[in-house]
Amino acid sequence: MKIEKKEFFTISNLLSFFRLLLAVPFWYLISNFDQPNFRYYTAGLAVVGAVTDWLDGVLARKFNQVTEVGKIIDPLADKITLGAIVIALYVTNEIPVYYFAFIIGRDIIIFLGGIYVSSKLGKVLPSNKLGKLTVSVIAVVLFMVVLMVDRGSIVFLSFYYFSIVLMFISLFAYMYRAYEYLQRKKNESV
Numbered sequence: 001m002k003i004e005k006k007e008f009f010t011i012s013n014l015l016s017f018f019r020l021l022l023a024v025p026f027w028y029l030i031s032n033f034d035q036p037n038f039r040y041y042t043a044g045l046a047v048v049g050a051v052t053d054w055l056d057g058v059l060a061r062k063f064n065q066v067t068e069v070g071k072i073i074d075p076l077a078d079k080i081t082l083g084a085i086v087i088a089l090y091v092t093n094e095i096p097v098y099y100f101a102f103i104i105g106r107d108i109i110i111f112l113g114g115i116y117v118s119s120k121l122g123k124v125l126p127s128n129k130l131g132k133l134t135v136s137v138i139a140v141v142l143f144m145v146v147l148m149v150d151r152g153s154i155v156f157l158s159f160y161y162f163s164i165v166l167m168f169i170s171l172f173a174y175m176y177r178a179y180e181y182l183q184r185k186k187n188e189s190v
Contacts, residue, residue: 010063026085030085039147
């Protein structure tokens, strides 16, 4: 897979790089939740991150700038930023260890599997809708945690348990999809 320099400097990729850098202020803000309004600053920053995530995809398609770099940096920015948020929330005792482990474990398996599949196929598989839905539902749960929504409420519990179910379903869907692509590649070379 050959990547040209011009693929790095698109508007959508710059937005993804920006989102990647948001991991640092997220970590700082969450680590200082005892400060007045830091939870609200964190929530506001989460909205900025969500808007840039949505916008980079829209702009990439609108200006025909879907690149191999974008297929790597966009989900990587999501995973690193989400990872920083989840780790910080875990370290500050805002989320339980099993929820932390499910999110981080899923992302590590998908990331390492993606590297393996990309090395075999010579291209990066784009994200799918189920994966995006899963990350969105996890983000809603974390957003509610940041804003201290009642964890016993039906709304919180519905999103919380739905996110756990989606983590497992999307992980198996990614594994199955990777298997299908590898089988197709294997059959083409026979």
